[in-house]
Amino acid sequence: MPVDIVCADRLCFTYNAAEVLCDISLQITAGDYIGLVGPNGSGKTTLIKTLLGLLPPSAGRIALFGRNPAEFSDWCKIGYLPQKLTGFNPYFPARVKEIVSLGLLARKRFPRRIAKTDEAAINRVFSLLDIHEIKDKRIGELSGGQQQRVLLARALVGEPEFLILDEPTTALDPETRDKFFSTLKELNQNQRVTIIIVTHDVADIGKYASKLLYLDKRIIFFGSFENFCSSADMARYFGEFAQHLICHRHS
Amino acid sequence: MELLHILSYGFIQRALIAGCLIALLCSMLGVFLVLRRLSLIGDGLAHVTFGSIALGLLLNVSPIYVSIPVVMASSLWILKLTEKARLYGDAAIGIVSAAGIAGGTLLASVAGGFNVDLFSYLFGNILAISTAEVGISFVLSLAVIAVIVTYYHDLFSLTFDEEFAQASGIRTKRINSIFILATALTIVLATRVVGILLVSALLILPAVTSLQIAKGFKPAILIAAIFGIISVIGGIGVSFIMNLPTGATIVMLNLIFFSAAFSFRSRRYQSQ
Numbered sequence: 001m002p003v004d005i006v007c008a009d010r011l012c013f014t015y016n017a018a019e020v021l022c023d024i025s026l027q028i029t030a031g032d033y034i035g036l037v038g039p040n041g042s043g044k045t046t047l048i049k050t051l052l053g054l055l056p057p058s059a060g061r062i063a064l065f066g067r068n069p070a071e072f073s074d075w076c077k078i079g080y081l082p083q084k085l086t087g088f089n090p091y092f093p094a095r096v097k098e099i100v101s102l103g104l105l106a107r108k109r110f111p112r113r114i115a116k117t118d119e120a121a122i123n124r125v126f127s128l129l130d131i132h133e134i135k136d137k138r139i140g141e142l143s144g145g146q147q148q149r150v151l152l153a154r155a156l157v158g159e160p161e162f163l164i165l166d167e168p169t170t171a172l173d174p175e176t177r178d179k180f181f182s183t184l185k186e187l188n189q190n191q192r193v194t195i196i197i198v199t200h201d202v203a204d205i206g207k208y209a210s211k212l213l214y215l216d217k218r219i220i221f222f223g224s225f226e227n228f229c230s231s232a233d234m235a236r237y238f239g240e241f242a243q244h245l246i247c248h249r250h251s
Numbered sequence: 252m253e254l255l256h257i258l259s260y261g262f263i264q265r266a267l268i269a270g271c272l273i274a275l276l277c278s279m280l281g282v283f284l285v286l287r288r289l290s291l292i293g294d295g296l297a298h299v300t301f302g303s304i305a306l307g308l309l310l311n312v313s314p315i316y317v318s319i320p321v322v323m324a325s326s327l328w329i330l331k332l333t334e335k336a337r338l339y340g341d342a343a344i345g346i347v348s349a350a351g352i353a354g355g356t357l358l359a360s361v362a363g364g365f366n367v368d369l370f371s372y373l374f375g376n377i378l379a380i381s382t383a384e385v386g387i388s389f390v391l392s393l394a395v396i397a398v399i400v401t402y403y404h405d406l407f408s409l410t411f412d413e414e415f416a417q418a419s420g421i422r423t424k425r426i427n428s429i430f431i432l433a434t435a436l437t438i439v440l441a442t443r444v445v446g447i448l449l450v451s452a453l454l455i456l457p458a459v460t461s462l463q464i465a466k467g468f469k470p471a472i473l474i475a476a477i478f479g480i481i482s483v484i485g486g487i488g489v490s491f492i493m494n495l496p497t498g499a500t501i502v503m504l505n506l507i508f509f510s511a512a513f514s515f516r517s518r519r520y521q522s523q
Binding site for chain 2: 049052054073075076078080082089091092093094095098099102103105106108111112113114138154
């Protein structure tokens, strides 16, 4: 019996009277690997934030691991990589190791402390993402791609069951990007980590993810790539060429 | 010999104890404030301190007992304005600061005009600090240091990335309130050291000096604390020997430290 990681029921979100999300109902089950795509302003990031309880919905209900996000406390089950750091200060005086260790706070109780015994988990994620050599550098000294890997390490270090990644590959070079996707594949297949990844890369996401969630303020499509590719409705909505592009993995 | 002679005075001993404690608080909190772009909260809340001191003088109550609750309430007002009124921190600080100055001026006028007491708060007079005030500073300083040490990792996470901190289960609203209340308490204490007009210098300068050279978050806080304490000890000594105003001397020493750290950093980058 698959466990619902997230269950959203008729979810809406409005900002300044403008409708950003409308009538979103979906279930994400354990082991899903979902590519969340849609045009600019389609509400992808808002949906992620609403599911996490970072933004309150204007209507509808959400259950995160069966609980209302406001009452949810098992944050160690979740690894989150935000779209970008709002107001990131390049002179922030923190080393990579310090930033990555923040990902372990979710499993700590009051008063939250990072201990020597946490080093093993931190070193494991450094090896996984191949960032050992930059662990003592200041975050502001790194390139965009390296910073993104550090933030990904922060999301992964707590070994979460549910990984939410908002445009994680924008600053990665092709080689690092491929490595990154194979790491995600391994996590999904070997450790059954549930993944939702926001991306603009509609042509490639089908190679990696098992499900597609196409959003444009409301759900246009949510299901397996096989169903998407054979759907006459989707062929009508996107046109055959665009549908074929998204289904590129089967070409 | 001269130094030992200075240290034998009771008022110098009191000034050193209270000054070092307050410098320690300002420097530690300053690192978080500067990185969160709330540097000018020192100015804003110091202006509220001005208003509350005027109220204290009007009511004939020791100003510190009026300032502590009024400034703490105002700090929460800044927080609420940024959350509810869709304002950035600088605008919210501006509103509360203006309310403090305007309120203080009106109260001083009602009391029959400005008097010497009120002006002594504008520029600070740490050498006139009483034993009771040293006691209050000691107790409150311990409370604020305990808050920073207890919530160090929560504050670090929140300062770096508030959204991620929230998704880690950190109660960001509660931590923000605790942090801003600790800041308010520190500012009330710091107005006695450098005065209302220079209090933000004690929050900002040790922090920005440290940020020039620190290579990690903990070292940044430690270096800021060291510079803050040295500036107070040096400022008290130099001002006493050269007969200069203590608050302004402390701030000038901090500026010298900042310039030195900036030059050191520039040379280090040039040589790399």
